[in-house]
Amino acid sequence: MKLIAGILIISIVVFGGLRLFSRKLLYFPVPLDRTRKEQLARPALPVKEFSHSVAGNITLRGWIIEKDMKNLPTLFYFGGNAEEVSLNIEDYLARVEANVVLVNYRGYGQSQGKPGEDELKADALALFDRVAGDYSLSPDRCGAWGRSLGSSIASYLVWKRGLKHLILTCPFDSIEAVAAGFYPAWLVGLVLTDRHRTTDFSGEIRAAALILAAADDEIIPAERTQALYESLAGSKRMVTIRGAGHNTISEARGYYEAVNEFLKK
Numbered sequence: 001m002k003l004i005a006g007i008l009i010i011s012i013v014v015f016g017g018l019r020l021f022s023r024k025l026l027y028f029p030v031p032l033d034r035t036r037k038e039q040l041a042r043p044a045l046p047v048k049e050f051s052h053s054v055a056g057n058i059t060l061r062g063w064i065i066e067k068d069m070k071n072l073p074t075l076f077y078f079g080g081n082a083e084e085v086s087l088n089i090e091d092y093l094a095r096v097e098a099n100v101v102l103v104n105y106r107g108y109g110q111s112q113g114k115p116g117e118d119e120l121k122a123d124a125l126a127l128f129d130r131v132a133g134d135y136s137l138s139p140d141r142c143g144a145w146g147r148s149l150g151s152s153i154a155s156y157l158v159w160k161r162g163l164k165h166l167i168l169t170c171p172f173d174s175i176e177a178v179a180a181g182f183y184p185a186w187l188v189g190l191v192l193t194d195r196h197r198t199t200d201f202s203g204e205i206r207a208a209a210l211i212l213a214a215a216d217d218e219i220i221p222a223e224r225t226q227a228l229y230e231s232l233a234g235s236k237r238m239v240t241i242r243g244a245g246h247n248t249i250s251e252a253r254g255y256y257e258a259v260n261e262f263l264k265k
Contacts, residue, residue, distance in 0.1 A: 026149070026175065026194055027115040028082035029107035040086055047089055050103060054126050058113040062103030065092055069135050073165065073263055074099040074142050076128055076157060078150030080170075084109050088250075095256040097263055100145075101131055117152075117194035124157040140164045143207070143263075146171065148220065148246065151228075152196035158207045166209040166232075167259060170246050172220050173199045173227040181221055202231040209236040210262040212249065219246040237262070 040047070040063070047063045054060060063086060075098045079085045085102040086109065092100045105120055106113035113119070124144075131137065143165025146154025151171030158166045172178050174197040179188045209232050213225050229238050244252040 026081060027105075027107070029105070029115065030082055030084040030109070032084060032086060032104075032109040036084075036086060040089070045089070046093070050101070050131075052103070052127060052130050054123050056113070058106060059111065060103050060106065060123060060127065061110040062086075062101070063089060064131070065089065065100040065102070067097075067099050069099055069137070072098050074101065074131075074135070074137055075165075075167070076101045076124070076131070076142065076144045076154070076163075078124065078144065078146040078153040078157075079105070079108075080148035080150060083147065083150075091250070091256075095260075097260045098143075101127070103127055117196055120153050121156045124153050125160055128157055128161055128163075143167060145169070147250075148172075149175075149196065152198050155198045155202060155205060159201050159205050164207050165263070166205065166207045166234075167212070167262065168209065168228070169212045170214055170217055170220050170225070170249060171198070171211060171228050172224040173197070173202075173231065174224075177227070178220060178224050181224075198228055199231045202228060203233050205232055206234040208234055208262075208265075210258065211236065211238040212255065212258060213238060213240045214244040214246055214249040214252075215240050215242045216244060217246045217249075 047065050050064050051059055051061045077085060077088065077100055085104055088102060104111040106115045106123065139162045142163045144154035144157045144163055145167040146152065147169040151168040154166060154168065157163065174195055176188055176192055176195040176197060179192060211225065211229050213222070229236060239258045241249050241252045241255055249255060
């Protein structure tokens, strides 16, 4: 009996540790370094710094690209699991025909706190409510754009707040399903804390959706992106960017063209 009890205790400790470690494997917070901070402070860069306090006195920090808040659509952007979102600002200024709100996740950039699925989703709702209130934005003039991990957050925001447009770059149906392609499903089920199961609610999303897939995605299998695409209930289009990988898709020809064509429609 002592041996069995010892094995059980060891198992609990090991799997408990793995559950805690699973978040370390999922989230890779990237700071805003001094050089980048100085670049963003240039007067010639027409972006507005943004900060917002959420539950637990956590301050989130980011930027708003204000091109034409009255006439252009406004996109709320959610990055990947190792993405400091300010690195998109120059491209979005030059190449995206929309206003864009970019706020770093908890623990990323200059945002405080630690990332977790429930917290990131709640933060997305709070950010939308704040910005929509400040600028008198209606949901039908707004959209969410999520890349990789951010596809889960963007989809959740669209679902909960009734936004009319959804752009997803290299998305997946669930982290659980992606992980099960690399590890035994039983182990994934035991240790994974944040599952980001977008397909739990994607069948209720009626927004027009654009899915941008990398033909040579080495992180998200094509069947995981396809499963999410098929689950969406509204009008949708998938564009596969040839010659692009998971981390290089936004550098490929046709990427921003697809985004702007979608926004015009």
